[in-house]
Amino acid sequence: MRADARAVAAVVALWAGGAAAQVKWAFIDPLSGGGASTGILAQKTIQFFLDETNAAGGVNGEKIELLSYDNKVNPQESLIQLKKALDEGARFILQGNGSSVAHAITDAVLKNNERNPGHEVLFLNYAAIDPALTNEKCNYWHFRFDADVDMKMGATSEVIARDKKIKRVYLINQDYSFGKAVAAAAEKMLKAKRPDIEIVGNEFHPLQKVQDFSPYVAKIKASGADAVVTGNWSNDMVLLIKAGKDASLRVQWFTYYAGAPGVVSAIGKDGVGLVKQTSEWHKDATPQLDADIVAFQKRFPGKENEYAYWRLKNLVEMFALAAKKAGSNDPVKIAASLEGLKMKSVLGEIEMRGDNHQLLQPLFVSTLSDKAKNEVEGSGLGWVTDLRLDAKDTAMPTTCKMERPR
Amino acid sequence: MLELVTVSLLNGLVYGLLLFMLSSGLTLIFSMMGVLNFAHASLFMLGAYFSYQLGRFIGFCPALVVAPLLCAGIGAAVERYGLRHVHRHGAVAELLFTFGLVYLFEELVIMLWGRNAVAYGVPPSIDFPLFSVFGGSFPAYKGLMMAISVTMFVSLWLALKRTRIGLVVQAALTHPQAVRALGHDVSAVFVLIFALGSGMAGLAGVIGGFALLTAPTMADAVGPIVFVVVVVGGLGSLGGAFMASMLIGVVQTFAVAIDASPLDMMSRLHLTVARGSLLYDFLAVKIAQAAPTLPYVLLVLMLIVRPRGFLGTRD
Numbered sequence: 001m002r003a004d005a006r007a008v009a010a011v012v013a014l015w016a017g018g019a020a021a022q023v024k025w026a027f028i029d030p031l032s033g034g035g036a037s038t039g040i041l042a043q044k045t046i047q048f049f050l051d052e053t054n055a056a057g058g059v060n061g062e063k064i065e066l067l068s069y070d071n072k073v074n075p076q077e078s079l080i081q082l083k084k085a086l087d088e089g090a091r092f093i094l095q096g097n098g099s100s101v102a103h104a105i106t107d108a109v110l111k112n113n114e115r116n117p118g119h120e121v122l123f124l125n126y127a128a129i130d131p132a133l134t135n136e137k138c139n140y141w142h143f144r145f146d147a148d149v150d151m152k153m154g155a156t157s158e159v160i161a162r163d164k165k166i167k168r169v170y171l172i173n174q175d176y177s178f179g180k181a182v183a184a185a186a187e188k189m190l191k192a193k194r195p196d197i198e199i200v201g202n203e204f205h206p207l208q209k210v211q212d213f214s215p216y217v218a219k220i221k222a223s224g225a226d227a228v229v230t231g232n233w234s235n236d237m238v239l240l241i242k243a244g245k246d247a248s249l250r251v252q253w254f255t256y257y258a259g260a261p262g263v264v265s266a267i268g269k270d271g272v273g274l275v276k277q278t279s280e281w282h283k284d285a286t287p288q289l290d291a292d293i294v295a296f297q298k299r300f301p302g303k304e305n306e307y308a309y310w311r312l313k314n315l316v317e318m319f320a321l322a323a324k325k326a327g328s329n330d331p332v333k334i335a336a337s338l339e340g341l342k343m344k345s346v347l348g349e350i351e352m353r354g355d356n357h358q359l360l361q362p363l364f365v366s367t368l369s370d371k372a373k374n375e376v377e378g379s380g381l382g383w384v385t386d387l388r389l390d391a392k393d394t395a396m397p398t399t400c401k402m403e404r405p406r
Numbered sequence: 407m408l409e410l411v412t413v414s415l416l417n418g419l420v421y422g423l424l425l426f427m428l429s430s431g432l433t434l435i436f437s438m439m440g441v442l443n444f445a446h447a448s449l450f451m452l453g454a455y456f457s458y459q460l461g462r463f464i465g466f467c468p469a470l471v472v473a474p475l476l477c478a479g480i481g482a483a484v485e486r487y488g489l490r491h492v493h494r495h496g497a498v499a500e501l502l503f504t505f506g507l508v509y510l511f512e513e514l515v516i517m518l519w520g521r522n523a524v525a526y527g528v529p530p531s532i533d534f535p536l537f538s539v540f541g542g543s544f545p546a547y548k549g550l551m552m553a554i555s556v557t558m559f560v561s562l563w564l565a566l567k568r569t570r571i572g573l574v575v576q577a578a579l580t581h582p583q584a585v586r587a588l589g590h591d592v593s594a595v596f597v598l599i600f601a602l603g604s605g606m607a608g609l610a611g612v613i614g615g616f617a618l619l620t621a622p623t624m625a626d627a628v629g630p631i632v633f634v635v636v637v638v639g640g641l642g643s644l645g646g647a648f649m650a651s652m653l654i655g656v657v658q659t660f661a662v663a664i665d666a667s668p669l670d671m672m673s674r675l676h677l678t679v680a681r682g683s684l685l686y687d688f689l690a691v692k693i694a695q696a697a698p699t700l701p702y703v704l705l706v707l708m709l710i711v712r713p714r715g716f717l718g719t720r721d
Contacts, residue, residue, distance in 0.1 A: 037522050040521070204695050205695065212420075215417050215662035221542060262523045266525065
């Protein structure tokens with residue numbers, strides 16, 4: 001009896017060992033609490049593309065396994081989870097929610113790689129867009145797959161600059177590093193592209209603390225602004241736009257995150273023609289809805305799972321390409337192969353910059369519309385493109401000076 | 407200038423009344439039962455979700471009645487089958503019990519309606535401008551909200567101070583034995599109070615649901631400010647809560663409009679602070695930027711200077 005049990009255990013161990021993935025990715029993001037809706041959606045999206053890659057034979061004959069860790073968008077918690085991930089053998093770290101978390105991880109990854117030669121890990125950042133991460137705080141092991149604050153503002157300000165009706169712009173942002181970066185980028189770029197535009201307000205309010213935005217809207221109204229630029233996300237953006245509607249404020253809203261999960265449903269038809277977003281993709285960006293997205297929605301139906309992370313498709317496909325070119329799944333070799341890597345995507349050519357490890361990809365500025373081909377979250381509303389920038393036109397100068405491994 | 411003052415005053419009133427609507431149920435339960443109900447904001451959230459769901463089936467107006475009744479029912483059940491048993495273990499146990507309910511309700515909402523905000527817009531029947539001020543419109547739902555809030559205040563105050571049942575309720579808090587000896591069912595009174603407080607949270611939720619954002623995070627979003635109102639007003643004082651709500655509403659709204667920092671005001675008086683000193687950074691913050699934190703400053707000051715709040719009777 002006992003011998004049997006031992007034999008079974010051995011077989012199970014063998015089978016598990018044989019089937020176990022050799023390449024481990026660690027996903028460190030909020031899976032509980034306030035940020036969980038975006039974290040869980042990203043997790044599903046990564047799993048979806050990894051399954052596709054694995055079904056096609058994996059990378060260099062090895063399968064990729066996704067390990068998930070809940071960091072509650074907290075930098076300290078993230079470092080504990082990172083330690084756990086490293087102990088469990090993860091060599092590739094994925095994170096996106098919160099630039100403060102990304103800063104903590106990029107520092108920890110750098111230290112780990114300096115101290116443990118032969119056990120290097122890569123940090124694949126899919127959403128933390130503080131420009132510092134690919135400028136003064138850049139390091140060789142960090143690769144960013146989302147356009148940073150400045151690149152997105154580059155596209156946003158282009159649309160503002162081309163609209164001669166816009167004469168007065170109001171900036172309102174959350175009072176922390178990201179909000180300040182948005183305001184600084186907007187001020188600088190608008191001044192350069194349209195010196196005649198007047199910045200009539202540059203407001204900061206505490207992060208996710210404001211329940212009533214009417215006083216802010218009263219100020220915007222009194223300033224006579226034609227357009228508002230905001231990096232606000234979640235409650236802070238939806239409540240702002242709702243308050244604007246209540247006071248019959250007619251301005252164009254240039255946002256970063258109006259396309260985030262749940263936002264279109266919350267804003268509703270009041271935002272049609274007025275609310276804009278800058279993103280690497282939206283449902284109407286391709287003439288036909290991409291096959292991957294159709295498959296994703298089929299596997300994960302429901303509003304909750306509205307596809308939102310195009311860049312994760314880029315990330316997984318680019319990773320697979322880099323691994324193939326390197327002929328190895330070793331993080332050091334993949335990093336070398338990712339540098340300067342170019343890839344054809346459905347939306348056009350994309351390129352991982354060699355000098356600061358920032359992905360260049362086409363960017364879209366789009367407006368909320370009730371005439372879009374593909375609706376979002378079953379709301380009857382979708383996005384229509386105002387401007388498309390080629391990948392190369394989104395590049396910004398960088399101050400990054402990274403130390404490369406010898 | 408006149409425009410900004412008028413609009414700000416109006417906005418301040420609206421926000422103050424919204425705060426009162428949110429906190430009146432909490433202060434009622436505390437004053438009558440001595441229970442600090444952490445789950446109050448959760449019942450507010452449930453009210454929002456119920457009215458969203460019911461609104462799709464039976465329309466907004468019936469939902470305005472049914473959703474608070476559902477919340478009242480939940481409140482009654484919580485008191486009858488939970489709180490009453492926890493009560494004999496003291497105030498800390500009660501606090502922890504209601505604290506646990508917060509998580510329970512949040513998970514329940516996530517299971518039923520998902521993690522993202524639901525599409526709860528202003529119901530078409532009240533989605534029109536009531537009047538206009540200086541070219542800006544004043545939406546009807548805000549008018550409804552103000553009316554409900556004031557009605558709540560007046561009717562509660564009258565019920566507690568001017569009716570026989572109010573007398574029994576007040577007596578039951580301080581002298582439960584005597585009230586019981588007089589033949590009143592004290593337990594039923596407590597169930598009724600808790601149900602009423604929960605129903606008021608639910609009613610606030612019906613309006614708050616589309617005025618704010620109906621999402622599982624909404625309890626977290628309004629929870630802290632509600633406690634500020636109740637503590638500043640004086641724990642358990644309805645009039646105090648009303649005063650505190652209005653004060654916070656008006657002060658916060660006007661503070662947003664002030665684009666100057668204490669430093670600017672000092673420089674008018676020819677006072678200067680050395681750049682680089684700690685005080686400089688602190689004083690250079692614009693008042694508008696700090697506006698949403700003012701209620702919390704008020705809370706701390708109040709606890710230092712007058713811990714019982716405006717009209718509270720206990721320390």
